[in-house]
Amino acid sequence: MKEKIISLLKQTIEELVQAERIPECNMDTITVTTPPNKEFGDFASNLAMTMASKIKKPPREIAKAIKEKMEAMGDIIERIDIAGPGFINFYIKPVMWTSVLNDIHDQKELYGTSSFGRGKKVQVEFVSANPTGPLHIGHGRGAAVGDTLVRILSAAGFDVEAEYYINDVGNQMNNLGLSVLSRYRELFGNEISFPEQGYKGDYIKDLASDLSKIHGESLLKEDTSKAVEICRQFASRAILEEIKDDLQDFNVSFDHFFSESTLYENNEVDAMLGYMKEKGLSYEDEGALWFKTSNFGDEKDRVLRKQDGTLTYFAPDIAYHKDKIERGFTQIIDIWGADHHGYVPRMKAAIEALGADKECFHALLIQLVSLIRQGKPVQMSTRSGEFITLKEIIDEVGKDVARYFFLMRRCDSQLVFDLDLAKKKSDENPVYYIQYAHARICSILANAAEQGMTPDMETAALGLLADGEDLELIKVIAAYPDVVTGCAADLEPHRIAFYLLELATAFHRFYNKSRVISDDGRMTKARLVLISAVRQVLANALALMGIDAPESM
RNA sequence: GCCCCCGUAGCUCAGUGGAUAGAGCACAGGAUUCCUAAUCCUGGUGUCGCAAGUUCGAUCCUUGCCGGGGGCACCA
Numbered sequence: 359m360k361e362k363i364i365s366l367l368k369q370t371i372e373e374l375v376q377a378e379r380i381p382e383c384n385m386d387t388i389t390v391t392t393p394p395n396k397e398f399g400d401f402a403s404n405l406a407m408t409m410a411s412k413i414k415k416p417p418r419e420i421a422k423a424i425k426e427k428m429e430a431m432g433d434i435i436e437r438i439d440i441a442g443p444g445f446i447n448f449y450i451k452p453v454m455w456t457s458v459l460n461d462i463h464d465q466k467e468l469y470g471t472s473s474f475g476r477g478k479k480v481q482v483e484f485v486s487a488n489p490t491g492p493l494h495i496g497h498g499r500g501a502a503v504g505d506t507l508v509r510i511l512s513a514a515g516f517d518v519e520a521e522y523y524i525n526d527v528g529n530q531m532n533n534l535g536l537s538v539l540s541r542y543r544e545l546f547g548n549e550i551s552f553p554e555q556g557y558k559g560d561y562i563k564d565l566a567s568d569l570s571k572i573h574g575e576s577l578l579k580e581d582t583s584k585a586v587e588i589c590r591q592f593a594s595r596a597i598l599e600e601i602k603d604d605l606q607d608f609n610v611s612f613d614h615f616f617s618e619s620t621l622y623e624n625n626e627v628d629a630m631l632g633y634m635k636e637k638g639l640s641y642e643d644e645g646a647l648w649f650k651t652s653n654f655g656d657e658k659d660r661v662l663r664k665q666d667g668t669l670t671y672f673a674p675d676i677a678y679h680k681d682k683i684e685r686g687f688t689q690i691i692d693i694w695g696a697d698h699h700g701y702v703p704r705m706k707a708a709i710e711a712l713g714a715d716k717e718c719f720h721a722l723l724i725q726l727v728s729l730i731r732q733g734k735p736v737q738m739s740t741r742s743g744e745f746i747t748l749k750e751i752i753d754e755v756g757k758d759v760a761r762y763f764f765l766m767r768r769c770d771s772q773l774v775f776d777l778d779l780a781k782k783k784s785d786e787n788p789v790y791y792i793q794y795a796h797a798r799i800c801s802i803l804a805n806a807a808e809q810g811m812t813p814d815m816e817t818a819a820l821g822l823l824a825d826g827e828d829l830e831l832i833k834v835i836a837a838y839p840d841v842v843t844g845c846a847a848d849l850e851p852h853r854i855a856f857y858l859l860e861l862a863t864a865f866h867r868f869y870n871k872s873r874v875i876s877d878d879g880r881m882t883k884a885r886l887v888l889i890s891a892v893r894q895v896l897a898n899a900l901a902l903m904g905i906d907a908p909e910s911m
Numbered sequence: 912g913c914c915c916c917c918g919u920a921g922c923u924c925a926g927u928g929g930a931u932a933g934a935g936c937a938c939a940g941g942a943u944u945c946c947u948a949a950u951c952c953u954g955g956u957g958u959c960g961c962a963a964g965u966u967c968g969a970u971c972c973u974u975g976c977c978g979g980g981g982g983c984a985c986c987a
Contacts, residue, residue: 391927393930394927394929394930394931394932394933395930395931397930398930402930404928404929407929407967407968408928410967411966411967417967441930442929442930443929443930443967443968444929445929445930488987525987528986528987529986529987530986530987644985645985646985647985648985657913657914657983660985661984661985662985663985664985665985666985668985670984670985670986670987671986671987672987696915696916696980696981696982697981697982698982699914699915699916699981699982700914700915700981700982700983701982702915703914723915723916725916725917725980725981726980726981766924767923767924767925768924768925770915770916770917771916771917771924772916772917772979772980772981774923776923779936782949783949784949785935785936785948785949785950786935786936786949787949788935790949791935791949791950793949794947794949794950795950797947797949798946798947798949798950801946801947802946802947803946804946805946806946852925853925856925856926856934859934859935860934863934863935866950866951867950867951867952869946869947869950869951870942870943870948870950870951870952871951871952873945873946874946875945875946876945876946910947911947911949
């Protein structure tokens with residue numbers, strides 16, 4: 359509907375320009391918004407005010423010219439008001455709104471999708487936790503945000519790939535092997551000092567125990583380096599499988615798991631270093647190899663290869679992003695924990711140095727999650743191995759509630775996850791409130807079906823809905839496509855969560871004021887079409903968040 | 912010291928270069944012979960952290976300050 363107003367407005371301006379009533383102007387900046395108050399119409403534009411300074415005419419005069427022209431050509435518009443300093447307020451003919459019911463009926467689960475993204479290739483990389491331990495609650499937020507963003511971008515017409523980068527090379531992995539080996543030796547009574555930087559969680563003991571069932575005592579006799587290698591491989595594979603299981607239980611899926619080790623196998627890291635040298639972007643100093651990130655806006659240069667000859671984490675990461683660029687993505691979106699924000703300028707520098715447009719790279723930073731149980735914070739520390747895992751959260755509150763809670767704040771806002779609220783099956787819990795709206799509609803539709811009535815577009819008199827509570831509800835579902843494209847354009851998945859709450863509220867209000875199945879046969883038919891459309895939109899929006907739409911509760 | 916994010920109702924948080932800044936919770940009262948009461952309705956509160964600047968217009972943009980969190984590695 360908003361799109362229709364914008365195109366009408368553009369057409370009007372063009373005609374006014376041709377008639378030389380106003381001079382040429384830029385049409386791309388036309389904005390149409392939903393006004394803060396119903397009294398100001400269904401849509402409003404501040405166009406006349408923004409044009410006023412450029413063409414040196416009073417805004418109300420410009421608005422008047424637009425109003426006269428547009429009112430004459432509108433099948434959609436009932437009337438136009440000029441208000442305040444020069445707002446143009448549009449009032450849509452009530453009957454026009456009911457056409458959205460036809461759209462929803464025709465498009466079903468595709469209602470809300472668009473060609474906004476024009477099929478552009480986009481990659482979203484998220485979670486990417488090292489396979490050194492189970493996913494914890496912080497990863498959960500990243501997973502919920504990333505997966506939902508992928509679904510939204512896809513709905514908005516982008517060609518999206520979801521990728522998980524596995525850091526399966528380097529110190530952390532060695533550390534994992536050492537930790538498991540120590541626990542393994544412990545099992546056989548060998549008192550071995552546990553590595554200082556080792557992983558202390560109980561899952562390490564479980565892995566050691568599994569290993570002992572396969573290998574018996576044989577690893578005790580191996581060289582330490584070989585034993586560590588065996589432990590490392592066994593543990594990282596097992597942990598990665600567990601991560602994948604957790605993600606599946608969380609309704610999160612990836613198109614591609616990208617292993618860091620393949621960068622070395624395919625010589626991509628060396629190739630990147632060669633590229634840097636060739637372009638004169640790297641230099642040797644104090645025995646280390648540096649990358650001139652300061653040429654691209656970073657505050658200082660960064661080390662690629664350390665004095666001891668080993669590479670920093672940054673080096674393979676550049677090679678990884680080079681690989682992404684070469685795969686032809688027009689947008690590369692990385693979802694990181696907010697503690698990595700200092701890493702953004704150097705990654706942007708790398709993207710630019712690699713010859714790509716730095717605007718194509720977006721780092722979405724996810725703020726911290728803290729847990730509250732019985733009003734008290736739950737202490738967590740990765741180092742001590744005391745952290746709440748994603749699996750524990752899912753087991754305790756369920757996948758749907760967890761996903762919603764992770765998405766009910768803006769990404770850059772810290773999140774307090776209240777476990778008691780999450781488990782409450784009452785009106786305080788927004789997830790059940792929303793799902794209940796869907797279940798209620800299903801229940802009404804089932805009752806209607808028992809009486810031999812199903813929603814039928816052909817025979818329903820939709821004109822009956824162009825008023826009162828019915829119209830209010832229609833306006834909410836009509837806004838849905840704009841919400842989806844808005845989320846995609848600004849990379850803000852949390853807006854779906856807020857929209858769902860708004861839609862559920864609108865439906866519950868409608869339910870309490872109006873009966874769907876009544877003695878009035880014509881109204882019953884029309885409202886069955888209406889609630890069936892509402893159900894479809896609830897289901898579509900819930901699907902974007904990866905949350906179930908239950909038929910009964 | 913430098914950098915990033917946040918600061919909006921009692922609490923948790925949305926929101927916007929524009930019109931009277933919103934929701935949920937909490938608190939109080941009310942609604943169901945009828946499609947699920949996991950529901951709805953009615954109540955009111957704001958120095959949009961502080962100050963200056965840009966603007967016809969700033970809670971929003973810029974700068975400085977205050978407060979909270981995070982980051983400043985030849986760790987990953």
